[in-house]
Amino acid sequence: RNSVNRPPTPDAAEDLGKEPMFQEIINIKLIESGEKERLMELLRERLIECGWKDEMKALCRAFIKKKGRNDVTVDDLVRVITPKGRASIPDYIKAELLQRIRAYLVQAAV
């Protein structure tokens, strides 16, 4: 019967030989051309300009004050600010980055 000959479901952790996903290819292309670094710098600049970094800093400070300085890890802080952080990124920044990535893909595909 077919089930006998069906290959076992691949384990995600042992997936190294799998075809790279499209996202993966884009990521590698971005890194290799140095564009990812430029985008990161641009993003950093925008997030500082609009006060997002300061907001996150304030959230971290408040959490540390509540929890106590010696009882906080980096993972705690990331966990605490991620939801608010993700939600409060201004739309114009998202739009700008998407536009940059699109433009890059267009010229990279050629």
Add this chain to the structure above:
Amino acid sequence: MSSKINHHHHHHRFNTQIFPPPCPHLAEFRARNGSKPFRALQDCLRVKPPGGRAAIRRDPSEVPRCGACGESARPRLYACLACAAISCHAPPGPSHAAAHATSMPPGHEIAVDVDRAEIFCCACRDQVYDRDFDAAVVLSQTATLKSATIQSAKPENLRKRRRVDYRPWSPDIRDRVLMETGSSPLENGSDLPRGLRGLNNLGNTCFMNSVLQALLHTPPLRNYFLSDRHNRYYCKKKNGVSNSNAGGKRNVGTADGHGNKNARLCLACDMDAMFSAVFSGDRTPYSPAKFLYSWWQHASNLASYEQQDAHEFFISMLDGIHENVEKDRHKPHSQGHGDCCIAHRVFSGILRSDVMCMACGFTSTTYDPCVDISLDLEPHQGGSSKSVSTKTHHSCNGEAGVSQTMSIRKLPLVSCFHIKRFEHSSIRKMSRKVDRYLQFPFSLDMTPYLSSSILRNRFGNRIFPFDGDEPDASNEMSSEFELFAVVTHTGKLDAGHYVTYLRLSNQWYKCDDAWVTQVNENIVRAAQGYMMFYVQKMLYYKASENRAVS
């Protein structure tokens, strides 16, 4: 799950900087391996462009991937310092970095973030700090050659301010009698704050009146003169005696030689007289004729009845007050720390300039005192940090040019911002005024412009001390400023008028030569700012904001 390690409650101090103690895993790692792994890591430190962020890459084009899941797009990827295995760490998902630490024999707990060059303990699941590691990173970020310049350069004119011990004092009977006979009660029925008094225009002198109004209400300057720190009677007596002829006769004011003519000239004395007059309670307009005459003697090239530039007058006046000091050999003359005279004590700050070659990273740092900050309105004239000029760093044959970063090393007590609205072009032989509106805040936080902030942005989360800097607590406390005076200019370049707006007890007053009126703050916001004066918030007493209560 992860065990939270209880850190010691005391922190070590090094060079008066506090840094967190290492976790047990880091301590053990250091004990076993010394600083060898960190030095080896230096070869993998990639900084691009020179002076930018540091990353860890085994070769420059490496795309790091997690050894366990093959992902390269994770937010945090850590390279184990013992075996260089790369693992991802993305809570709340599985942490392959933590898995690596537990699955390997002990000694694989310490890893480095490949994108940020910061070390992490996978067992404690927290960032840890190591002085040698941070030193290695900072060294690679600054320069390959002459990094010593950045670390050990201490400006010659920067030294610890002398502190005087506090000695309490209370008046005795004689002092009390003297105070009572020599003073008169202030009118408490008045609605207007003290010190508000119009200044008569003596012939196109609104440029002087406007600046004087601002200075008369500059808190540290006002306090200095009103508390008799420069007594005009005593000063004249001292000058007269010290510059007299052998017979001990007082000079009659004739020019007996270069020094003697100036013996009578003391702008600080004239300021003292003006402060006394303006704060006396008399509300009739005051004529600063004596002051004008003295200033003409000091700045003879500007002595005329023509309209002058208010900013030029401001600089010239500070210079005039400073000049008096040069006769006193006991006082330091360098302006940097402001110990020379009250003008510099109030207005002098220190600017830091870092000029970096874009090719080799060699950086030259200089410190310069400044009494104000001049700002361009038009963007093409250069301006903010990271402007690239045509200069190049010749000794490395670099063709990439240089980049200059300006920052503030020391904030003054009072920051004066001058807007360059008057353009004099010698090339085109014409002058013009820039009328462009500039919005200015009533409260200003200067923290982002401090050298410590700029450096911290460059180097990230490091505990490496910069320039022997102590964590300047005084800078952190006093970076907030409040606006208290605005000098505005209306009209054309050659036919214009200066007016000053003063903020007293959170009310705004318009000082137009002899006419002083109360105005709404929106008028001030809409005005064309030419010079804006900000004082450190801690010197701007909040108690004075609500006069109705007091």
